[in-house]
Amino acid sequence: MIRVEKLHKHFGGFHAVDGASLEIRTGTITGLIGPNGAGKTTLFNVIAGRYQPTSGHVYMDGEDITGLPPHKLFDKGLLRTFQIAHEFGSMTVRENLMMVPPRQSGEKLWNAIFSRGAVAEEEERIRAKADEVLEFLTISHIADQKAGMISGGQKKLVELGRTMMVDAKIVFLDEVGAGVNRTLLNTIGDAIVRLNKERGYTFCVIEHDMDFIGRLCDPVIVMAEGKVLAEGSVDQVKNDERVIEAYLGR
Ligand code: ADP
Numbered sequence: 001m002i003r004v005e006k007l008h009k010h011f012g013g014f015h016a017v018d019g020a021s022l023e024i025r026t027g028t029i030t031g032l033i034g035p036n037g038a039g040k041t042t043l044f045n046v047i048a049g050r051y052q053p054t055s056g057h058v059y060m061d062g063e064d065i066t067g068l069p070p071h072k073l074f075d076k077g078l079l080r081t082f083q084i085a086h087e088f089g090s091m092t093v094r095e096n097l098m099m100v101p102p103r104q105s106g107e108k109l110w111n112a113i114f115s116r117g118a119v120a121e122e123e124e125r126i127r128a129k130a131d132e133v134l135e136f137l138t139i140s141h142i143a144d145q146k147a148g149m150i151s152g153g154q155k156k157l158v159e160l161g162r163t164m165m166v167d168a169k170i171v172f173l174d175e176v177g178a179g180v181n182r183t184l185l186n187t188i189g190d191a192i193v194r195l196n197k198e199r200g201y202t203f204c205v206i207e208h209d210m211d212f213i214g215r216l217c218d219p220v221i222v223m224a225e226g227k228v229l230a231e232g233s234v235d236q237v238k239n240d241e242r243v244i245e246a247y248l249g250r
Contacts, residue, residue, distance in 0.1 A: 001026040001170055001202050002047065002078075007056035009042050009226075016042040018226030019056070024170065029196050029203040031217030031234070033210075035247055038223040040206045044172050048080040049073045060170075075103055077169030081159040089148020093139070093158055096147045097130035098123075100165040126165075133164045137191050153184025160191055170202040171195075177209040185209070189216055210234070222246070 002024040009017040017039045024030045032040050045051045047058050049070040057066045060078060070080070088096055134140045137157045142150055147158060156176055163171045173192075177185050189212060195201040207213050213220060214234040222230040222237050224246035230237050237243050 001061060002204070003057075003059040004043070004047065005057045005059070007043065007046060007058065008054040009039075009046050009051055010054045015226050017046065017053070020223065020226060020228050022221050022228050022231070024202060024204050026202055027196070027200065028219065029192060029205060029217050031213040031220040032204055032206045032223065033208075033213060033220055033237075034223035034229070035249070038246075039226040040223055041174060042226075043223070044080065044174055044204075044206065048078065048172055050080075074166070077103065077167070078172075079163045079166070079168040079170070080172040081156075081163060081174065083155070083159065086148075090146055092144050093147050093150065093154075094127070094130050094134065094143040096158060097133055097161050097165055098126050100162050103166040129165060130161075133161045136164065136194070137161050138187060151181075151184070152178075153180035153188065156180060156188055157184070157191065160188065160195075164195070164199075167199070168201060170204065173203060173205045173207075175206055175208065177207050177212050185212060192216060210238075 004020060004022050007017050007020045008015065020039065020043060032043070034040055042051065046053045049068050049072070052067045057064060059065065060076060065073060065076070065078070088099070091099075131140070131143065134143050137160065139154060139157050142154060147155070150158070160173070176188055180188065192203055192205070193216060196203060205213070205217060218233055219231050220234050220237050221228055222240070222243050229246055230240045230243050232240070
């Protein structure tokens, strides 16, 4: 689904991404791992349109999407989860889901502007969708809570839920497990697997928790110093000399 070719992202003289080439195959949950500073987040930022690359290309289903802005990628079903913005913390969890703009539905939006009945109908449809998403994620019980008050792990689930509001094709998840307790991490992992199996989502996941990566991801891509160092199953890359050296910093 995604092909990254010889991608470079330089900050001044510093090569955060230094000629990375990789593929994310349709239907996979691909893990992206590597020591701190390897360039994983920068690579995500370039793919997801936040940064322009210094050079290189990104393709989605064969189409060159290099440097497209996030909203164009959103229309194509390429989404990156973001933390719930501070200003949305006082809105409920359900409202946070309902605010996700529709994807490629200009016509529906147009109709909605001109017909009051259609507005109510559209809002009802979006509300029902939000409730369905919350149920899928097993967090219906927090639908009416303020998004700013829920736990870090629950926030991650809501972020994942936001991608479900528009039936994404590929979702980039950055450090899902950071500061999340084990029980919620399992819930998040289950949701990712079910979205992958039942709804055909492709995922690319940056995560430090190797148990989590091992349970979810195949293949795993290892980055170090801005380059792709290895790719394979978790067991393969765990035993790869170059990977061990990169993690030990030798
Ligand atoms: P990772 O996600 O693998 O930990 P990052 O992509 O966050 O790695 O960072 C790779 C390197 O690029 C780091 O050394 C970081 O300091 C540097 N870097 C990231 N973003 C910027 C930026 N906006 N300006 C300058 N340097 C940056």
